[in-house]
Amino acid sequence: MSDPKPLLLVAACALVDSDNRVLIAQRPEGKSLAGLWEFPGGKVEPGETPEETVIRELYEELGVVTKVACLAPLTFASHAYERFNLLMPLFVCRRFENTPQSREGQALKWVRANRLRDWPMPPADEPLIPFLEDLL
Numbered sequence: 001m002s003d004p005k006p007l008l009l010v011a012a013c014a015l016v017d018s019d020n021r022v023l024i025a026q027r028p029e030g031k032s033l034a035g036l037w038e039f040p041g042g043k044v045e046p047g048e049t050p051e052e053t054v055i056r057e058l059y060e061e062l063g064v065v066t067k068v069a070c071l072a073p074l075t076f077a078s079h080a081y082e083r084f085n086l087l088m089p090l091f092v093c094r095r096f097e098n099t100p101q102s103r104e105g106q107a108l109k110w111v112r113a114n115r116l117r118d119w120p121m122p123p124a125d126e127p128l129i130p131f132l133e134d135l136l
């Protein structure tokens with residue numbers, strides 16, 4: 001019998017600009033799911049709240065500064081990947097400082113919610129799109 005699949009907690013954020021577009025980032029070569037477009041975020045480290053994870057990752061990946069009060073929970077993704085089960089809360093953030101810049105070599109794109117399907121995303125993300133379309 002193989003070990004039960006671990007539950008991986010990842011926190012992600014849809015940054016929304018003044019034109020109601022959402023930021024997506026392309027996963028770089030060499031990582032799992034390379035080439036797919038995703039919402040900024042990452043694994044929740046021990047002792048972190050998901051909000052703290054998002055704030056840390058936005059800064060590390062994009063140089064963006066925000067705070068807990070500017071993160072609104074929108075929905076979550078739950079997806080069974082081959083090696084783990086992903087649970088991923090998705091926050092929305094409209095108030096942040098600094099223009100997002102690619103700090104880890106990832107391509108960035110601002111897209112309208114109703115155009116997100118034009119950009120291939122990980123399977124866990126597809127059910128998130130209607131929530132963003134409704135909101136934006």
Ligand SMILES: Nc1nc2c([nH]c(=O)n2[C@@H]2O[C@H](COP(=O)(O)OP(=O)(O)OP(=O)(O)O)[C@@H](O)[C@H]2O)c(=O)[nH]1
Nearest residue numbers: 010012031032033038039040041042043086122124125
């Ligand atoms: N940040 C982010 N991760 C996502 C999204 N959708 C999705 O399935 N994931 C998965 O959640 C995990 C995020 O972890 P991470 O971003 O810290 O991991 P990582 O780059 O070190 O990649 P790796 O450890 O999978 O190679 C990855 O397995 C990624 O495939 C998303 O929209 N944003």
